[in-house]
């Protein structure tokens with residue numbers, strides 16, 4: 001993956017504060033992304049959110065192992 005993390009959003013307020021410019025916010029940790037982490041979130045410098053971030057998870061992963069695919073058995 002060389003794309004921005006799908007859990008990355010931008011918010012202009014949070015943690016009881018508001019900002020003039022939207023800041024990077026992680027939907028997994030429910031916290032603003034620190035500047036060092038933002039490079040991973042944005043997949044800069046060949047970083048990959050899926051492998052380089054310990055918070056990342058793949059929301060599609062559960063449906064690809066077959067356990068939830070057939071519910072009528």
Ligand code: SF4
Pocket residue numbers: 005006007008009025026027028029033037040041049053054055056057
């Ligand atoms: S890379 Fe990690 S910290 Fe950044 S938005 Fe994705 S899950 Fe959150």
